[in-house]
Amino acid sequence: MAAAVDSDLALLDVAGMAEADRLTIAAGTPGAALMERAGRAVADAVDRRTPPGARILVLCGPGNNGGDGFVAARLLARRGRPVTLALAGERERLSGDAAGMAAAWTGPIEPIDGVRPADYGLIVDALFGAGLNRPLEGAVAELVEAVNAAGRPVVAVDVPSGLSGDTGGSEGPVIRATETVTFFRLKPGHLLMPGRSLCGLVTLAEIGIRADVVFTPERPAVLFRNAPGLWRASFPVLAPDTHKYRRGAVLVVAGGLAGVGAPRLSARAALRIGAGLATIACRPEALAAHAARGPDALMQRAVADGAALERLLAEKRLSAVLVGPALGLDGEAREAVAAVLRSSVPAVLDADALTILAGSAARAGRQIARRGAPCVLTPHEGEFARLFGDSGGGSKLDRARRAAAEIGAVVVLKGADTVIAAPEGRAAINATGCPALATAGSGDVLGGMVAGLLAQGMPAFEAACAAVWLHGRAGEARGVGLVADDLPEAIPPLLRELQDAGPEDWSGAER
Numbered sequence: 001m002a003a004a005v006d007s008d009l010a011l012l013d014v015a016g017m018a019e020a021d022r023l024t025i026a027a028g029t030p031g032a033a034l035m036e037r038a039g040r041a042v043a044d045a046v047d048r049r050t051p052p053g054a055r056i057l058v059l060c061g062p063g064n065n066g067g068d069g070f071v072a073a074r075l076l077a078r079r080g081r082p083v084t085l086a087l088a089g090e091r092e093r094l095s096g097d098a099a100g101m102a103a104a105w106t107g108p109i110e111p112i113d114g115v116r117p118a119d120y121g122l123i124v125d126a127l128f129g130a131g132l133n134r135p136l137e138g139a140v141a142e143l144v145e146a147v148n149a150a151g152r153p154v155v156a157v158d159v160p161s162g163l164s165g166d167t168g169g170s171e172g173p174v175i176r177a178t179e180t181v182t183f184f185r186l187k188p189g190h191l192l193m194p195g196r197s198l199c200g201l202v203t204l205a206e207i208g209i210r211a212d213v214v215f216t217p218e219r220p221a222v223l224f225r226n227a228p229g230l231w232r233a234s235f236p237v238l239a240p241d242t243h244k245y246r247r248g249a250v251l252v253v254a255g256g257l258a259g260v261g262a263p264r265l266s267a268r269a270a271l272r273i274g275a276g277l278a279t280i281a282c283r284p285e286a287l288a289a290h291a292a293r294g295p296d297a298l299m300q301r302a303v304a305d306g307a308a309l310e311r312l313l314a315e316k317r318l319s320a321v322l323v324g325p326a327l328g329l330d331g332e333a334r335e336a337v338a339a340v341l342r343s344s345v346p347a348v349l350d351a352d353a354l355t356i357l358a359g360s361a362a363r364a365g366r367q368i369a370r371r372g373a374p375c376v377l378t379p380h381e382g383e384f385a386r387l388f389g390d391s392g393g394g395s396k397l398d399r400a401r402r403a404a405a406e407i408g409a410v411v412v413l414k415g416a417d418t419v420i421a422a423p424e425g426r427a428a429i430n431a432t433g434c435p436a437l438a439t440a441g442s443g444d445v446l447g448g449m450v451a452g453l454l455a456q457g458m459p460a461f462e463a464a465c466a467a468v469w470l471h472g473r474a475g476e477a478r479g480v481g482l483v484a485d486d487l488p489e490a491i492p493p494l495l496r497e498l499q500d501a502g503p504e505d506w507s508g509a510e511r
């Protein structure tokens with residue numbers, strides 16, 4: 001993996017950020033210098049958000065997050081801002097750089113009880129950041145509720161207080177921020193739900209942490225936010241002399257008459273994302289129904305049983321297979337999933353195929369290991385739970401990563417904060433998309449997009465990340481009122497946008 005190329009998109013969890021801090025300090029940058037720059041970034045965000053006369057309330061906690069708050073307060077006061085600073089805890093108990101920054105603050109330090117957030121034009125939340133280790137309670141919890149009730153703009157330092165930077169969750173009250181200023185790299189909690197919706201705008205500030213010291217070939221980034229920079233290098237490009245088989249042939253394994261629509265959405269999406277050929281393998285009784293519906297570019301083949309499907313899967317020119325959408329759960333459906341798992345074609349398992357594997361992740365893992373071709377699983381939370389149970393618990397990121405390692409396949413755990421995890425440990429969190437994507441058939445389109453990219457030779461993790469990102473953007477492009485049929489049609493303009501931007505400009509399309 002090209003760690004250097006991807007490190008801009010890296011995410012750091014709490015432990016990773018502490019390590020980045022430690023390595024940078026060991027390489028010669030004092031911790032106080034980092035804190036000074038962090039505080040300045042916060043003060044700059046406040047300046048951008050408030051008119052000069054607005055009263056600013058800075059709420060500081062007992063650790064380094066509070067230290068950043070002391071710096072911001074000092075700089076804002078120096079810029080002529082009316083600043084009130086309140087400290088949760090006792091000043092004498094501050095230590096290290098935070099104590100140094102408190103000493104440099106020459107204004108009064110108020111206790112937090114008695115502070116009325118509604119009296120201020122903006123509130124800086126520097127109560128707790130990466131060091132949060134238990135739910136907020138007592139006076140601090142009440143203060144957080146009062147801040148949220150005041151309805152004033154809130155600039156949170158690093159993460160909204162009460163939120164876990166690792167999981168995006170909280171077990172007690174949590175600040176609802178207008179903007180969150182974080183440092184060096186985003187944290188998983190900024191992207192995972194509900195964290196993403198509590199952070200407001202997330203601003204990333206460079207504070208002098210050295211990427212070249214933090215990410216090295218021996219210690220590459222493994223967590224990422226999903227953006228074109230993560231997969232652009234392997235995204236298919238049409239060769240001038242290409243032909244349809246070289247572009248890749250996708251087989252979508254469908255069920256009977258009752259499920260004609262879903263596999264067609266998948267096949268259409270595979271074609272739209274660039275596969276040269278898409279064929280639907282269906283039960284004989286469904287053949288006429290498939291043939292009667294567009295688009296004419298789609299092919300259909302009747303397969304009477306598992307053996308017939310195996311012959312199709314053995315065709316040399318086939319380059320990816322998708323099984324699951326509206327497949328059904330009967331004996332024939334089971335045979336189809338087994339045939340795909342025995343084949344050596346890059347595969348996407350979705351929907352009913354995942355339900356068929358429910359409770360047998362270990363056996364499926366052995367089959368996947370034997371097949372020696374990439375495999376991508378695209379469960380939503382329900383399918384994931386049926387297949388992997390709680391997968392050891394923890395955050396959505398933790399669960400997806402453990403599941404991918406367990407089953408030896410790329411796992412796409414879908415939702416507003418889709419996580420894509422590879423078996424060797426890499427994972428990405430996606431932030432494109434919109435609630436309108438929660439509609440029937442949307443997942444079938446995604447499965448087809450992954451299969452279409454696999455068919456074009458994209459590695460499984462990159463194919464899954466690209467498909468998820470583009471699927472989200474397609475949803476945004478169509479917006480409210482979309483139906484799944486719209487999504488494949490929204491793909492070509494996105495491909496053109498990416499193509500026209502050129503590799504060096506793709507960062508402009510990142511989100």
Ligand SMILES: NC(=O)C1=CN([C@@H]2O[C@H](COP(=O)(O)OP(=O)(O)OC[C@H]3O[C@@H](n4cnc5c(N)ncnc54)[C@H](O)[C@@H]3O)[C@@H](O)[C@H]2O)[C@@H](O)CC1
Pocket residue numbers: 017018020021034035038061062063064065066067068127128129130131132133134135136137140157158159183207209
């Ligand atoms: N890691 C880095 O590279 C940098 C970190 N900085 C700041 O440092 C922060 C992390 O600092 P700390 O590790 O000191 O952690 P925090 O400042 O987040 O909080 C730690 C303190 O809060 C207490 N605490 C935790 N949860 C509590 C709860 N629920 N109720 C009451 N007390 C609680 C802990 O016992 C500890 O005293 C970051 O979030 C960031 O704002 C910046 O100064 C710049 C550089």
Ligand SMILES: [K+]
Pocket residue numbers: 065125126127128129156157158159160161
């Ligand atoms: K905070």
